[in-house]
Amino acid sequence: xxxxxxxxxxxxxxxxxxxxxxxxxxxxxxxxxxxxxxxxxxxxxxxxxxxxxxxxxxxxxxxxxxxxxxxxxxxxxxxxxxxxxxxxxxxxxxxxxxxxxxxxxxxxxxxxxxxxxxxxxxxxxxxxxxxxxxxxxxxxxxxxxxxxxxxxxxxxxxxxxxxxxxxxxxxxxxxxxxxxxxxxxxxxxxxxxxxxxxxxxxxxxxxxxxxxxxxxxxxxxxxxxxxxxxxxxxxxxxxxxxxxxxxxxxxxxxxxx
Amino acid sequence: xxxxxxxxxxxxxxxxxxxxxxxxxxxxxxxxxxxxxxxxxxxxxxxxxxxxxxxxxxxxxxxxxxxxxxxxxxxxxxxxxxxxxxxxxxxxxxxxxxxxxxxxxxxxxxxxxxxxxxxxxxxxxxxxxxxxxxxxxxxxxxxxxxxxxxxxxxxxxxxxxxxxxxxxxxxxxxxxxxxxxxxxxxxxxxxxxxxxxxxxxxxxxxxxxxxxxxxxxxxxxxxxxxxxxxxxxxxxxxxxxxxxxxxxxxxxxxxxxxxxxxxxxxxxxxxxxxxxxxxxxxxxxxxxxxxxxxxxxxxxxxxxxxxxxxxxxxxxxxxxxxxxxxxxxxxxxxxxxxxxxxxxxxxxxxxxxxxxxxxxx
Ligand SMILES: Cc1ncc(C[n+]2csc(CCOP(=O)(O)OP(=O)(O)O)c2C)c(N)n1
Ligand code: SF4
Ligand SMILES: [Mg+2]
Numbered sequence: 191x192x193x194x195x196x197x198x199x200x201x202x203x204x205x206x207x208x209x210x211x212x213x214x215x216x217x218x219x220x221x222x223x224x225x226x227x228x229x230x231x232x233x234x235x236x237x238x239x240x241x242x243x244x245x246x247x248x249x250x251x252x253x254x255x256x257x258x259x260x261x262x263x264x265x266x267x268x269x270x271x272x273x274x275x276x277x278x279x280x281x282x283x284x285x286x287x288x289x290x291x292x293x294x295x296x297x298x299x300x301x302x303x304x305x306x307x308x309x310x311x312x313x314x315x316x317x318x319x320x321x322x323x324x325x326x327x328x329x330x331x332x333x334x335x336x337x338x339x340x341x342x343x344x345x346x347x348x349x350x351x352x353x354x355x356x357x358x359x360x361x362x363x364x365x366x367x368x369x370x371x372x373x374x375x376x377x378x379x380x381x382x383x384x385x386x387x388x389x390x391x392x393x394x395x396x397x398x399x400x401x402x403x404x405x406x407x408x409x410x411x412x413x414x415x416x417x418x419x420x421x422x423x424x425x426x427x428x429x430x431x432x433x434x435x436x437x438x439x440x441x442x443x444x445x446x447x
Numbered sequence: 448x449x450x451x452x453x454x455x456x457x458x459x460x461x462x463x464x465x466x467x468x469x470x471x472x473x474x475x476x477x478x479x480x481x482x483x484x485x486x487x488x489x490x491x492x493x494x495x496x497x498x499x500x501x502x503x504x505x506x507x508x509x510x511x512x513x514x515x516x517x518x519x520x521x522x523x524x525x526x527x528x529x530x531x532x533x534x535x536x537x538x539x540x541x542x543x544x545x546x547x548x549x550x551x552x553x554x555x556x557x558x559x560x561x562x563x564x565x566x567x568x569x570x571x572x573x574x575x576x577x578x579x580x581x582x583x584x585x586x587x588x589x590x591x592x593x594x595x596x597x598x599x600x601x602x603x604x605x606x607x608x609x610x611x612x613x614x615x616x617x618x619x620x621x622x623x624x625x626x627x628x629x630x631x632x633x634x635x636x637x638x639x640x641x642x643x644x645x646x647x648x649x650x651x652x653x654x655x656x657x658x659x660x661x662x663x664x665x666x667x668x669x670x671x672x673x674x675x676x677x678x679x680x681x682x683x684x685x686x687x688x689x690x691x692x693x694x695x696x697x698x699x700x701x702x703x704x705x706x707x708x709x710x711x712x713x714x715x716x717x718x719x720x721x722x723x724x725x726x727x728x729x730x731x732x733x734x735x736x737x738x739x740x741x742x743x744x745x746x747x748x749x750x751x752x753x754x755x756x757x758x759x760x761x762x763x764x765x766x767x768x769x770x771x772x773x774x775x776x777x778x779x780x781x782x783x784x785x786x787x788x789x790x791x792x793x794x795x796x797x798x799x800x801x802x803x804x805x806x807x808x
Contacts, residue, residue: 244535244566248566260566262535262565262566263535263566264510289483293482293509293510294482294509294510294511296509319483321485322483322484322485322488323483323485323488325483325488325491325492325507326507328509337488337491337492337495338481338483338491338492338495338505338507339495339507340492340495340496341499348507
């Protein structure tokens, strides 16, 4: 039996920038694997503009063989929106973390969503500000101990974690695609990302995918505990699934018709 | 309030960020509002660990606009409120701080400089001098201290609360990532035991009594109907600032009387400047230093007096001429020659300064 020395890389990955710069066990690499495969399967590598935020996502600025822009913390959605408005032939992907997306960048996302901008936002939710060393993020779980909530997140003082996809599906118009996937189910996550990109390609509307992802470095967890957190604990609060699906709507409409 | 954070004198060996957190506790700061950014994060980390013991508060906001405006809110409610930021966060912070300038709100901001423009780097830089001294739109007035070691970081963070509340101008402590992250010896103390009297904060909103009955309502505004109205208000700000300046301006100088070269440096770079002067003097060379501690108001007269004919002013900074701009403005009309030593966003060592002085002597 011949064994390939390396696991297969998506074609759209840039070999020269591998191995990637994320920590061992990091969720970002898994999300970007799904994205890479989705880009390959849709055959859009030559049209993609990949925008990454400031957060650990910034480490992906040279990750793909795609034109890529590293923007400002929280500002990737408007930069990608600007590009899309200027050249609608491009497929614009804004990649960010939960802090960049739901805290500083939420104004940009909410308004892009409300305008149903034809861009795709892909957000890795790892429940912390990872790049800056593990502070509380909008997605920190109740009771979770983080650097700026050293005695555990107290929802009384800081509210409940942000439910991004639920919020965004409520404010987007017809044609938008919104889902929450997880790195614990890669096949499903890739499917969600693919549909999000198709939503953009077909000009249907805004598309948004949150991916539950691990940050073993800031969680200070071993492999087993890391996986348990992603697979078991996070989905108790963050429900995985499609929240808004224009392709389903069409099916339903056809059935009804 | 609960127990005092520090009694007597305490020798400690800690990072600059930890020093700032202890200084804010010692200064009686009531509340910190902040948003994570390297290299100031540990100020929030140490603050959030300590505050339950001392009955202080913390709010992490969704970004620096909000961190700045919540700090403005804290001050309006009459608390000694502060925030900390850096780099691109400092850029965003300028919007709330221009409101603080317009309304004369004593907001205290600690800036731990990092490299720019944009996200750039996180450790060694003096590239936020222009932004921190002149940040907002219009012509707001503010005080900026530039400490150059951990002891000063402690002293001037404490002092900034008093300056802010006494004169009602937003006040900054301009640190940098290098000192923020580095450990150094420092003596922590209780300011009141040292004879420092705290200026008592005052409520802008929520004073006792019924507005319109027991007291006038507080009507604070930020916009003006006519150019003349604004002009009047600004004249008052400028006059207050000018009156305050001699009381607030701080600087230090050494070996300047007979110096052929005077090295000018501030903040972390001053460490190298001071040692370079010592070394060069030991070699018998006529070299001195001038170091502004307040970058705003700037010790202009004091420096101008030294900028005499035939002298060289060597400006050493980890930026492309931001201190130099302040210096040139201050000494306008003087005849000393300016020699730039600009290393934007990188360190400057004693050896480099010594070599540069020898080159120009
Ligand atoms: C205006 C501004 N404020 C703050 C920062 C500092 N900063 C850089 S990354 C980051 C948090 C990133 O967290 P997240 O978006 O969740 O991404 P992660 O690193 O967790 O993947 C912050 C606060 C910045 N670069 N710019
Ligand atoms: S710190 Fe966390 S999110 Fe960042 S690369 Fe490491 S594991 Fe990934
Ligand atoms: Mg995160």
